[in-house]
Amino acid sequence: MVLSQEPTTTVVTRSRYNYQLSEIIRQRAWVEIDQSALAHNVRQLRAFLSPDTELMAVVKADAYGHGAIKVAQTALQYGASRLAIATLGEGIELREAGIIAPIVVLGAVNNPEEIAALCHWKLQPTICTFQQAITFSKTLAELEQTLSVHLKLDTGMSRLGTLWHQATEFVTLVHQLPYLKIASIYSHLATADELEPTVMKMQQQRFKDAIEKIKAMGISIPCLHLANSAAVLSDRSLHYDLVRVGLAMYGLYPAPHLKSTIDLKPVLQVKAKITQVKTIAAGTGVSYGYQYITQRETKIAVVSIGYADGVPRNLSNRLKVLLRGQYVPQIGAITMDQIMLDVTNLPDVEVGDIVTLIGKDGENSISADDWAKTLGTISWEILCSFKHRLPRISTGEC
Structure with a gap:
């Protein structure tokens, strides 16, 4: 069963009961991926760039929880020319799905078995160190294969990459090693989402200085890249x-001050169904630890989603959801598989009603940014947290 694609109308028969597959998928909780919103965003980004600048779609971490295969296909259709992932396994998944576009592995690959797999699946690795380059060259010699590689410089992120002031020696070594073909040189910015540009400008200058020295050695560099979403x-x-x-x-925007630059539409929505509705008396504790005790007779709705699905337990008693277009408070500790809502002000709520945790219902909406702000984290983490027992369902026409 492929749940990353639009559900079919296949009928599943159990005894005398017939169920539509689309209904089974939405039995408890799910993630909706609006492909038309994704296509819109890619087109907007493509139009924002000059014609000479390529767009690489970053689809690591299962496309930030959106479903890597379908997202990659849509991104390539509407303006991206390359893909980026973090691990070898992520790249293999895309190749097995029939995707033939260039795929860059942003994470480090170090051992010969992985290098052989890169060659087999035609994936392009990132080379970060002198020793890694030598290991690649030796392994590729044994395999008698040439591989396009991307060289990463550390200009101030202090993560992967050779330090910028060693760039000339590093690139010269790779240029001279057999079986390695330099596809690009790049670096990553640490503070591009901040209003204060000092660190970003420092990193850019280090990158420029390194590139000038490399070019002075007579080494041709086919592609340079530095910008993430915020820098773009x-x-x-x-x-x-x-x-x-x-x-x-x-x-989503990397920072509030960037919202005026381009028109983006959220792609992901998280929804779940109410499985029970009941009324409890004033003074009744709700959920583990009785973190919440009712102050009045309260009508509660039990919703079939919890922290095992990616709803952070630290949102307990701070989370609001949308039900019939209205904001409704979550009460008590968020449990592994379920949350409780105070629906006293919605007298007609019933089992089977759909609750929106992230997304839009009527005129109101809740975003990953809202959760991130409450938790003191970033929207990237929120998007990546939704587990795969939540089916990904494609919606929207591209």
């Missing part, structure tokens, strides 16, 4: 030959 929206001088876009493609 904040400063066109950071675009270079290629940009790497993740969060913006999924319809």
Whole structure:
């Protein structure tokens, strides 16, 4: 059963009862992915860039929880020319799905078995260190295969990459090693989403200095890239030959001050069904630990989603959801599989009603940014937290 695609109308028979597959998928809780919103965002980003700048769609972490295969297909159809993932396994998944576009592995690959797999699946690795480059060259010699590689410089992120002031030696080594073909040189910005640009400008200058020295050695560099979503929206001088876009493609802005730059639409919605409705007396405790005790007779609705699905337990008694277009408070501790709502002000609520945890219902909406603000974290983490027991259902026409 493939749940990342639009549900079919297949009928499943059990005894004398017949069920539509689409109904079974939506039995308790699910994630809806609006492909038309995704296509809109990719088109907006493509139009924002110069014709000479390529758009790389970042689909690591199962496309930030949106479903990597379908997202990659849509992104490539509407303006992206390359894909980026973090792990070898993520790249293999895309190749097995029939995707033939260039795929860059942003994470580090170090052992010969993984290098052989990269060659087999025609994936392009990131080379971060001198030793890694040597290991690649030796393994590729044994395999008698040439591999396109992307060289990463650390200009201030202090994560993967060779330090910028060693760039000339690093790139010269890779250029001289057999079986390695330099496809690009890149770096990653640490503070592109902040209003204060000092660190970002420092990193850009380090990158420029390194590239100038490399070019002075007579080494040709086919592609340069530095910008993530925040850098794309904040400063066109950071675009270079290629940009790497993740969060913006999924319809969220990396920072509030960037919201006026481009029109984006949220792609993901999280929904669940009410499984029981009952009325409890004043002074009754709700859920584990009695973190919430009713102050009046209260009508509660039990909803079939919990922290095992990716709803953070730290949102307990702070979460609001949408039900019939209205904001409704969640009460008590969020449990593994269920949450409780105070629906006293909605007298007609019944079992089977759909609750929106993230998304829009009527005129009101709740975003991953709202959850992130409450929790003191970032929207990236929220999007990536929804577990795969929540089916991904494609909606919207592209």
